[in-house]
Amino acid sequence: MEKYRRHFLKQLAGLSSIAGISGLPTLAQARSATSVKDIRLSRNNGYVRLVFDLSGNVDHSLFSLHSPERVVLDLKNTQMTHGMVDRVPANGLLRGIRSGVRNGDSLRVVFDLYDKVTPRSFVLSPSGDAGYRLVLDLHEAAEKPEAISKKNLRDVIVAIDAGHGGKDPGAIGRKGTREKTITLQIARRLEKVVNAQPGMRAVLTRKDDRFLRLRDRIARARDNNADLMISLHADSFPDPRARGSSIYALSIDGASSETARLLAENENAADLLFGDIAVDVDDQMVKEVLFDLSLTGTIESSLDVGGELLRHLRSVNKIHRKSVQQAAFAVLKAPNIPSVLVETAFLSNPREEKNLRSSAHQAKVAKAISRGITDYFARKAPPGTWLSEAASEYRVKGGDTLSEIARKFNTSASNIRARNALYSDSLVAGQIIKIPVS
Ligand SMILES: [Zn+2]
Numbered sequence: 174m175e176k177y178r179r180h181f182l183k184q185l186a187g188l189s190s191i192a193g194i195s196g197l198p199t200l201a202q203a204r205s206a207t208s209v210k211d212i213r214l215s216r217n218n219g220y221v222r223l224v225f226d227l228s229g230n231v232d233h234s235l236f237s238l239h240s241p242e243r244v245v246l247d248l249k250n251t252q253m254t255h256g257m258v259d260r261v262p263a264n265g266l267l268r269g270i271r272s273g274v275r276n277g278d279s280l281r282v283v284f285d286l287y288d289k290v291t292p293r294s295f296v297l298s299p300s301g302d303a304g305y306r307l308v309l310d311l312h313e314a315a316e317k318p319e320a321i322s323k324k325n326l327r328d329v330i331v332a333i334d335a336g337h338g339g340k341d342p343g344a345i346g347r348k349g350t351r352e353k354t355i356t357l358q359i360a361r362r363l364e365k366v367v368n369a370q371p372g373m374r375a376v377l378t379r380k381d382d383r384f385l386r387l388r389d390r391i392a393r394a395r396d397n398n399a400d401l402m403i404s405l406h407a408d409s410f411p412d413p414r415a416r417g418s419s420i421y422a423l424s425i426d427g428a429s430s431e432t433a434r435l436l437a438e439n440e441n442a443a444d445l446l447f448g449d450i451a452v453d454v455d456d457q458m459v460k461e462v463l464f465d466l467s468l469t470g471t472i473e474s475s476l477d478v479g480g481e482l483l484r485h486l487r488s489v490n491k492i493h494r495k496s497v498q499q500a501a502f503a504v505l506k507a508p509n510i511p512s513v514l515v516e517t518a519f520l521s522n523p524r525e526e527k528n529l530r531s532s533a534h535q536a537k538v539a540k541a542i543s544r545g546i547t548d549y550f551a552r553k554a555p556p557g558t559w560l561s562e563a564a565s566e567y568r569v570k571g572g573d574t575l576s577e578i579a580r581k582f583n584t585s586a587s588n589i590r591a592r593n594a595l596y597s598d599s600l601v602a603g604q605i606i607k608i609p610v611s
Contacts, residue, residue: 209253225307242286251280326559328374332394335360336406339384344409346526362539372559402512409521417493421514422475474511482545489537551594571602
Protein backbone atom coordinates (compact mmCIF):
# COMPACT_ATOMS: atom_id res chain seq x y z
CA MET A 174 0.00 0.00 0.00
CA GLU A 175 2.69 2.48 0.99
CA LYS A 176 4.56 1.68 -2.16
CA TYR A 177 1.50 2.39 -4.23
CA ARG A 178 0.97 5.66 -2.47
CA ARG A 179 4.49 6.84 -3.06
CA HIS A 180 4.20 5.90 -6.69
CA PHE A 181 1.04 7.84 -6.81
CA LEU A 182 2.44 10.99 -5.26
CA LYS A 183 5.37 10.81 -7.59
CA GLN A 184 2.96 10.78 -10.48
CA LEU A 185 1.15 13.76 -9.13
CA ALA A 186 4.30 15.69 -8.39
CA GLY A 187 4.33 16.67 -12.04
CA LEU A 188 1.20 18.67 -11.50
CA SER A 189 2.80 21.74 -10.03
CA SER A 190 -0.37 23.77 -10.30
CA ILE A 191 -2.46 21.32 -8.37
CA ALA A 192 -2.46 21.74 -4.64
CA GLY A 193 -4.17 20.00 -1.81
CA ILE A 194 -3.29 16.43 -2.53
CA SER A 195 -3.66 14.45 0.61
CA GLY A 196 -3.52 10.74 1.16
CA LEU A 197 -5.78 7.91 0.22
CA PRO A 198 -9.32 7.82 1.47
CA THR A 199 -9.93 6.10 4.74
CA LEU A 200 -12.72 3.59 4.99
CA ALA A 201 -14.85 6.04 6.95
CA GLN A 202 -14.54 8.69 4.28
CA ALA A 203 -15.19 6.24 1.53
CA ARG A 204 -18.35 4.80 3.09
CA SER A 205 -20.92 6.58 0.95
CA ALA A 206 -18.65 7.25 -1.98
CA THR A 207 -19.68 6.87 -5.57
CA SER A 208 -17.42 4.47 -7.38
CA VAL A 209 -16.22 4.47 -10.95
CA LYS A 210 -17.14 1.11 -12.41
CA ASP A 211 -15.71 1.52 -15.85
CA ILE A 212 -14.26 4.07 -18.23
CA ARG A 213 -15.05 3.81 -21.91
CA LEU A 214 -13.44 5.82 -24.65
CA SER A 215 -14.70 6.49 -28.13
CA ARG A 216 -13.27 8.60 -30.89
CA ASN A 217 -15.65 10.73 -32.82
CA ASN A 218 -15.34 13.24 -35.56
CA GLY A 219 -13.52 16.15 -33.92
CA TYR A 220 -13.68 14.91 -30.34
CA VAL A 221 -12.83 12.11 -27.97
CA ARG A 222 -15.60 10.96 -25.63
CA LEU A 223 -14.89 9.39 -22.27
CA VAL A 224 -17.77 7.85 -20.41
CA PHE A 225 -17.36 7.13 -16.71
CA ASP A 226 -19.84 4.51 -15.55
CA LEU A 227 -20.74 5.36 -11.96
CA SER A 228 -22.45 3.65 -9.06
CA GLY A 229 -24.40 6.82 -8.30
CA ASN A 230 -24.76 10.52 -9.04
CA VAL A 231 -21.72 12.72 -8.72
CA ASP A 232 -20.71 16.34 -8.20
CA HIS A 233 -17.92 17.19 -10.53
CA SER A 234 -15.83 20.07 -11.82
CA LEU A 235 -13.61 20.50 -14.80
CA PHE A 236 -10.75 22.80 -15.73
CA SER A 237 -7.86 23.08 -18.17
CA LEU A 238 -4.18 23.70 -17.61
CA HIS A 239 -1.74 24.72 -20.29
CA SER A 240 1.90 24.11 -21.25
CA PRO A 241 1.65 21.20 -21.21
CA GLU A 242 -2.01 20.88 -22.09
CA ARG A 243 -4.06 19.07 -19.46
CA VAL A 244 -7.67 18.70 -18.53
CA VAL A 245 -8.45 18.04 -14.90
CA LEU A 246 -11.65 16.39 -13.76
CA ASP A 247 -12.57 16.40 -10.06
CA LEU A 248 -15.29 14.07 -8.82
CA LYS A 249 -16.47 14.71 -5.28
CA ASN A 250 -16.75 11.81 -2.88
CA THR A 251 -15.78 9.30 -5.51
CA GLN A 252 -13.36 6.41 -5.61
CA MET A 253 -11.87 4.35 -8.36
CA THR A 254 -10.02 1.08 -8.44
CA HIS A 255 -6.31 1.53 -8.89
CA GLY A 256 -5.18 0.83 -12.44
CA MET A 257 -8.52 1.51 -14.07
CA VAL A 258 -7.24 4.51 -15.98
CA ASP A 259 -4.37 2.43 -17.33
CA ARG A 260 -6.86 0.41 -19.29
CA VAL A 261 -7.94 3.44 -21.31
CA PRO A 262 -6.00 3.34 -24.55
CA ALA A 263 -3.89 6.36 -25.52
CA ASN A 264 -4.66 7.93 -28.87
CA GLY A 265 -3.75 10.83 -31.08
CA LEU A 266 -5.24 13.33 -28.64
CA LEU A 267 -4.70 11.70 -25.25
CA ARG A 268 -1.14 11.23 -24.15
CA GLY A 269 -2.21 9.51 -20.97
CA ILE A 270 -4.52 9.55 -17.97
CA ARG A 271 -3.55 9.77 -14.32
CA SER A 272 -5.69 9.70 -11.24
CA GLY A 273 -5.31 10.57 -7.61
CA VAL A 274 -7.21 11.23 -4.43
CA ARG A 275 -7.75 14.81 -3.42
CA ASN A 276 -8.92 16.28 -0.10
CA GLY A 277 -9.29 12.79 1.27
CA ASP A 278 -12.39 11.75 -0.61
CA SER A 279 -12.38 13.37 -4.01
CA LEU A 280 -11.12 11.74 -7.13
CA ARG A 281 -8.96 13.76 -9.46
CA VAL A 282 -8.40 12.51 -12.98
CA VAL A 283 -5.83 14.27 -15.12
CA PHE A 284 -5.84 13.91 -18.88
CA ASP A 285 -2.49 14.66 -20.47
CA LEU A 286 -3.01 15.88 -23.98
CA TYR A 287 -0.95 16.37 -27.09
CA ASP A 288 -2.93 19.42 -28.10
CA LYS A 289 -5.26 22.08 -26.79
CA VAL A 290 -8.87 20.91 -26.45
CA THR A 291 -12.19 22.37 -25.39
CA PRO A 292 -13.54 20.06 -22.70
CA ARG A 293 -17.25 19.62 -22.01
CA SER A 294 -18.84 17.42 -19.41
CA PHE A 295 -22.28 16.37 -18.30
CA VAL A 296 -23.90 13.69 -16.16
CA LEU A 297 -26.48 11.31 -17.56
CA SER A 298 -29.14 9.85 -15.25
CA PRO A 299 -29.81 6.11 -15.28
CA SER A 300 -31.74 4.84 -18.27
CA GLY A 301 -32.38 1.27 -19.31
CA ASP A 302 -29.49 -0.91 -18.24
CA ALA A 303 -27.17 2.06 -17.86
CA GLY A 304 -26.67 3.74 -14.48
CA TYR A 305 -25.29 7.22 -13.83
CA ARG A 306 -22.70 8.22 -16.37
CA LEU A 307 -20.35 11.16 -16.46
CA VAL A 308 -19.54 12.08 -20.01
CA LEU A 309 -16.41 14.04 -20.84
CA ASP A 310 -15.94 15.25 -24.40
CA LEU A 311 -12.56 16.58 -25.42
CA HIS A 312 -13.10 18.66 -28.51
CA GLU A 313 -10.07 19.22 -30.65
CA ALA A 314 -9.16 22.85 -31.23
CA ALA A 315 -10.74 24.15 -34.39
CA GLU A 316 -8.79 23.64 -37.57
CA LYS A 317 -6.71 26.57 -38.76
CA PRO A 318 -9.08 29.18 -40.18
CA GLU A 319 -9.37 29.16 -43.92
CA ALA A 320 -7.87 31.88 -46.02
CA ILE A 321 -8.73 35.18 -44.44
CA SER A 322 -11.67 36.77 -46.12
CA LYS A 323 -12.83 40.27 -45.57
CA LYS A 324 -15.72 38.96 -43.51
CA ASN A 325 -13.60 37.90 -40.58
CA LEU A 326 -11.23 40.83 -40.66
CA ARG A 327 -12.13 43.27 -37.94
CA ASP A 328 -11.93 47.03 -37.79
CA VAL A 329 -9.23 48.79 -35.86
CA ILE A 330 -10.92 50.32 -32.81
CA VAL A 331 -9.98 53.83 -31.75
CA ALA A 332 -11.19 54.93 -28.32
CA ILE A 333 -11.67 58.68 -28.22
CA ASP A 334 -11.73 60.11 -24.76
CA ALA A 335 -13.08 63.63 -24.35
CA GLY A 336 -11.28 64.94 -21.27
CA HIS A 337 -13.20 66.10 -18.17
CA GLY A 338 -17.00 66.41 -18.12
CA GLY A 339 -19.90 66.88 -15.74
CA LYS A 340 -18.85 68.45 -12.45
CA ASP A 341 -15.28 68.67 -13.74
CA PRO A 342 -15.11 71.47 -16.33
CA GLY A 343 -11.34 71.24 -16.82
CA ALA A 344 -9.58 74.45 -17.80
CA ILE A 345 -11.65 77.57 -18.32
CA GLY A 346 -10.67 80.20 -20.87
CA ARG A 347 -10.87 83.98 -20.45
CA LYS A 348 -14.09 83.99 -22.45
CA GLY A 349 -15.49 81.30 -20.20
CA THR A 350 -14.88 78.43 -22.64
CA ARG A 351 -14.84 75.17 -20.75
CA GLU A 352 -12.34 72.50 -21.62
CA LYS A 353 -14.95 69.75 -21.17
CA THR A 354 -17.10 71.32 -23.90
CA ILE A 355 -14.25 71.74 -26.38
CA THR A 356 -12.94 68.21 -25.85
CA LEU A 357 -16.37 66.70 -26.45
CA GLN A 358 -16.88 68.75 -29.61
CA ILE A 359 -13.52 67.72 -31.02
CA ALA A 360 -14.13 64.11 -29.93
CA ARG A 361 -17.39 64.03 -31.88
CA ARG A 362 -15.72 65.47 -34.96
CA LEU A 363 -12.87 63.01 -34.65
CA GLU A 364 -15.36 60.18 -34.27
CA LYS A 365 -16.95 61.08 -37.61
CA VAL A 366 -13.62 61.37 -39.42
CA VAL A 367 -12.35 58.08 -38.00
CA ASN A 368 -15.57 56.27 -38.86
CA ALA A 369 -15.29 57.54 -42.42
CA GLN A 370 -11.98 55.66 -42.76
CA PRO A 371 -12.34 52.14 -44.12
CA GLY A 372 -11.24 49.57 -41.57
CA MET A 373 -11.56 51.89 -38.57
CA ARG A 374 -14.18 52.36 -35.93
CA ALA A 375 -14.33 54.99 -33.21
CA VAL A 376 -15.78 54.58 -29.75
CA LEU A 377 -16.27 57.52 -27.39
CA THR A 378 -15.64 57.15 -23.67
CA ARG A 379 -18.33 59.77 -23.10
CA LYS A 380 -20.95 61.06 -25.49
CA ASP A 381 -22.36 63.80 -23.32
CA ASP A 382 -21.48 66.16 -20.52
CA ARG A 383 -20.92 63.67 -17.75
CA PHE A 384 -18.31 63.07 -15.13
CA LEU A 385 -16.21 59.97 -15.66
CA ARG A 386 -13.45 58.74 -13.44
CA LEU A 387 -10.15 58.10 -15.16
CA ARG A 388 -10.38 54.39 -14.50
CA ASP A 389 -13.82 54.26 -16.09
CA ARG A 390 -12.41 55.82 -19.22
CA ILE A 391 -9.77 53.11 -19.43
CA ALA A 392 -12.37 50.44 -18.70
CA ARG A 393 -14.54 51.70 -21.54
CA ALA A 394 -11.64 51.59 -23.96
CA ARG A 395 -10.77 48.09 -22.82
CA ASP A 396 -14.37 46.86 -22.92
CA ASN A 397 -14.53 47.99 -26.53
CA ASN A 398 -11.27 46.18 -27.33
CA ALA A 399 -9.68 49.44 -28.36
CA ASP A 400 -6.42 49.24 -30.30
CA LEU A 401 -5.61 52.83 -29.50
CA MET A 402 -6.81 55.41 -27.04
CA ILE A 403 -6.69 59.13 -27.68
CA SER A 404 -7.51 61.41 -24.79
CA LEU A 405 -8.37 64.96 -25.78
CA HIS A 406 -7.63 67.97 -23.62
CA ALA A 407 -6.96 71.69 -23.84
CA ASP A 408 -4.07 73.07 -21.84
CA SER A 409 -3.99 75.96 -19.44
CA PHE A 410 -1.10 78.04 -18.10
CA PRO A 411 -0.90 81.18 -15.96
CA ASP A 412 1.03 83.00 -18.68
CA PRO A 413 -1.51 83.71 -21.45
CA ARG A 414 1.29 83.68 -24.02
CA ALA A 415 1.81 79.95 -23.64
CA ARG A 416 0.46 78.29 -26.77
CA GLY A 417 0.63 75.27 -29.00
CA SER A 418 -0.26 71.59 -29.05
CA SER A 419 1.46 68.93 -26.98
CA ILE A 420 1.23 65.17 -26.96
CA TYR A 421 1.85 62.96 -23.97
CA ALA A 422 2.55 59.26 -23.69
CA LEU A 423 3.00 57.31 -20.49
CA SER A 424 6.42 57.31 -18.88
CA ILE A 425 8.10 54.11 -17.76
CA ASP A 426 8.17 55.36 -14.17
CA GLY A 427 4.45 55.86 -14.15
CA ALA A 428 4.06 52.41 -15.62
CA SER A 429 6.06 50.72 -12.93
CA SER A 430 4.28 52.29 -9.99
CA GLU A 431 0.99 51.53 -11.67
CA THR A 432 1.98 47.89 -11.98
CA ALA A 433 2.71 47.72 -8.32
CA ARG A 434 -0.54 49.41 -7.40
CA LEU A 435 -2.70 47.25 -9.63
CA LEU A 436 -1.09 44.05 -8.50
CA ALA A 437 -1.32 45.06 -4.87
CA GLU A 438 -4.93 46.11 -5.22
CA ASN A 439 -6.22 42.86 -6.58
CA GLU A 440 -4.44 39.60 -6.91
CA ASN A 441 -6.61 38.82 -9.90
CA ALA A 442 -5.60 42.05 -11.56
CA ALA A 443 -3.06 40.14 -13.58
CA ASP A 444 -5.83 38.37 -15.52
CA LEU A 445 -7.41 41.68 -16.25
CA LEU A 446 -4.16 43.25 -17.28
CA PHE A 447 -2.53 40.59 -19.30
CA GLY A 448 -5.51 39.97 -21.48
CA ASP A 449 -4.27 37.73 -24.21
CA ILE A 450 -0.71 37.48 -22.98
CA ALA A 451 -0.18 33.94 -21.76
CA VAL A 452 0.85 34.05 -18.14
CA ASP A 453 0.97 30.63 -16.61
CA VAL A 454 3.12 31.52 -13.63
CA ASP A 455 2.44 31.99 -9.97
CA ASP A 456 5.52 34.08 -9.27
CA GLN A 457 4.42 37.62 -8.56
CA MET A 458 7.77 39.03 -9.60
CA VAL A 459 7.73 37.24 -12.93
CA LYS A 460 4.24 38.59 -13.52
CA GLU A 461 5.36 42.11 -12.75
CA VAL A 462 8.31 41.84 -15.08
CA LEU A 463 6.17 40.41 -17.86
CA PHE A 464 3.64 43.14 -17.32
CA ASP A 465 6.28 45.84 -17.39
CA LEU A 466 7.67 44.39 -20.60
CA SER A 467 4.26 44.35 -22.23
CA LEU A 468 3.61 47.86 -21.02
CA THR A 469 6.97 49.03 -22.32
CA GLY A 470 5.92 47.69 -25.70
CA THR A 471 2.73 49.67 -25.36
CA ILE A 472 4.67 52.79 -24.43
CA GLU A 473 6.82 52.44 -27.53
CA SER A 474 3.65 52.18 -29.61
CA SER A 475 2.22 55.19 -27.78
CA LEU A 476 5.33 57.24 -28.56
CA ASP A 477 5.08 56.05 -32.14
CA VAL A 478 1.47 57.10 -32.62
CA GLY A 479 2.15 60.31 -30.69
CA GLY A 480 4.89 61.18 -33.16
CA GLU A 481 2.48 60.70 -36.06
CA LEU A 482 -0.13 62.93 -34.42
CA LEU A 483 2.45 65.62 -33.74
CA ARG A 484 3.60 65.52 -37.36
CA HIS A 485 0.08 66.24 -38.58
CA LEU A 486 -0.93 68.68 -35.85
CA ARG A 487 2.02 70.81 -36.91
CA SER A 488 0.08 71.81 -40.00
CA VAL A 489 -2.88 73.13 -37.98
CA ASN A 490 -1.28 74.62 -34.93
CA LYS A 491 1.99 75.67 -33.39
CA ILE A 492 3.64 72.85 -31.54
CA HIS A 493 4.27 73.62 -27.89
CA ARG A 494 6.79 70.84 -27.35
CA LYS A 495 8.60 69.35 -30.30
CA SER A 496 8.60 65.76 -29.16
CA VAL A 497 6.08 63.48 -27.50
CA GLN A 498 6.22 64.15 -23.77
CA GLN A 499 6.11 61.37 -21.25
CA ALA A 500 4.07 61.64 -18.10
CA ALA A 501 2.20 59.49 -15.63
CA PHE A 502 -1.38 60.59 -16.36
CA ALA A 503 -3.77 57.99 -15.07
CA VAL A 504 -5.79 58.00 -18.26
CA LEU A 505 -2.74 56.84 -20.19
CA LYS A 506 -2.32 53.78 -18.02
CA ALA A 507 -4.38 51.42 -20.07
CA PRO A 508 -2.27 48.28 -20.24
CA ASN A 509 -1.95 46.81 -23.72
CA ILE A 510 -3.68 49.76 -25.35
CA PRO A 511 -1.31 52.32 -26.83
CA SER A 512 -2.55 55.60 -25.44
CA VAL A 513 -1.76 59.24 -26.02
CA LEU A 514 -3.04 62.42 -24.49
CA VAL A 515 -3.42 65.37 -26.84
CA GLU A 516 -3.36 68.87 -25.41
CA THR A 517 -4.94 70.39 -28.51
CA ALA A 518 -4.03 73.97 -27.58
CA PHE A 519 -4.02 76.42 -24.66
CA LEU A 520 -7.43 77.59 -23.51
CA SER A 521 -5.55 80.15 -21.42
CA ASN A 522 -4.24 81.77 -24.59
CA PRO A 523 -6.94 84.13 -25.95
CA ARG A 524 -6.09 83.41 -29.57
CA GLU A 525 -6.07 79.69 -29.10
CA GLU A 526 -9.28 79.89 -27.10
CA LYS A 527 -10.87 81.57 -30.09
CA ASN A 528 -9.50 78.84 -32.35
CA LEU A 529 -10.72 76.07 -30.11
CA ARG A 530 -14.22 77.52 -30.25
CA SER A 531 -14.16 77.69 -34.03
CA SER A 532 -15.80 74.75 -35.75
CA ALA A 533 -13.48 75.15 -38.75
CA HIS A 534 -10.47 74.89 -36.50
CA GLN A 535 -11.92 71.96 -34.58
CA ALA A 536 -12.47 70.15 -37.88
CA LYS A 537 -8.83 70.75 -38.84
CA VAL A 538 -7.63 69.39 -35.52
CA ALA A 539 -9.83 66.30 -35.87
CA LYS A 540 -8.58 65.73 -39.40
CA ALA A 541 -4.94 66.08 -38.37
CA ILE A 542 -5.38 63.61 -35.52
CA SER A 543 -7.16 61.19 -37.80
CA ARG A 544 -4.35 61.39 -40.33
CA GLY A 545 -1.85 60.62 -37.62
CA ILE A 546 -3.94 57.61 -36.60
CA THR A 547 -4.17 56.43 -40.21
CA ASP A 548 -0.42 56.74 -40.70
CA TYR A 549 0.23 54.80 -37.56
CA PHE A 550 -2.14 51.97 -38.44
CA ALA A 551 -0.88 51.87 -42.02
CA ARG A 552 2.35 50.59 -40.43
CA LYS A 553 1.14 48.99 -37.23
CA ALA A 554 -2.36 47.64 -37.70
CA PRO A 555 -2.88 44.66 -35.39
CA PRO A 556 -3.05 41.23 -37.05
CA GLY A 557 -6.55 40.15 -38.00
CA THR A 558 -7.69 43.65 -38.86
CA TRP A 559 -8.70 44.70 -42.32
CA LEU A 560 -5.97 47.33 -42.29
CA SER A 561 -3.27 44.76 -41.55
CA GLU A 562 -4.05 42.69 -44.61
CA ALA A 563 -2.74 43.56 -48.00
CA ALA A 564 -3.38 41.15 -50.82
CA SER A 565 -0.60 42.47 -52.96
CA GLU A 566 1.67 45.35 -53.70
CA TYR A 567 1.54 47.33 -56.87
CA ARG A 568 4.19 49.47 -58.50
CA VAL A 569 2.62 52.58 -59.96
CA LYS A 570 3.23 53.16 -63.66
CA GLY A 571 3.25 56.52 -65.40
CA GLY A 572 -0.30 57.61 -66.14
CA ASP A 573 -1.93 55.35 -63.53
CA THR A 574 -4.75 56.87 -61.57
CA LEU A 575 -5.96 55.73 -58.20
CA SER A 576 -9.44 54.98 -59.44
CA GLU A 577 -8.12 52.86 -62.32
CA ILE A 578 -5.92 50.85 -59.97
CA ALA A 579 -8.85 50.42 -57.62
CA ARG A 580 -11.05 49.15 -60.46
CA LYS A 581 -8.34 46.79 -61.64
CA PHE A 582 -7.99 45.21 -58.21
CA ASN A 583 -11.71 45.22 -57.51
CA THR A 584 -11.44 47.58 -54.59
CA SER A 585 -12.19 51.23 -53.99
CA ALA A 586 -9.95 54.28 -54.14
CA SER A 587 -10.81 55.09 -50.53
CA ASN A 588 -9.71 51.60 -49.46
CA ILE A 589 -6.36 52.09 -51.15
CA ARG A 590 -6.05 55.55 -49.65
CA ALA A 591 -6.68 54.21 -46.16
CA ARG A 592 -4.34 51.27 -46.46
CA ASN A 593 -1.52 53.46 -47.74
CA ALA A 594 -2.30 56.58 -45.74
CA LEU A 595 -2.57 58.59 -48.96
CA TYR A 596 -4.12 62.02 -48.67
CA SER A 597 -4.17 62.93 -52.30
CA ASP A 598 -4.92 60.94 -55.41
CA SER A 599 -1.76 61.97 -57.21
CA LEU A 600 0.54 59.00 -57.65
CA VAL A 601 4.17 58.94 -58.69
CA ALA A 602 5.50 56.39 -61.18
CA GLY A 603 7.55 53.78 -59.33
CA GLN A 604 5.69 54.33 -56.06
CA ILE A 605 4.70 51.05 -54.41
CA ILE A 606 1.23 50.88 -52.99
CA LYS A 607 -0.49 48.13 -51.05
CA ILE A 608 -3.70 46.77 -52.44
CA PRO A 609 -6.05 45.84 -49.61
CA VAL A 610 -8.08 42.67 -49.43
CA SER A 611 -11.52 43.44 -50.74
ZN1 LIG B 1 -7.55 68.51 -19.38
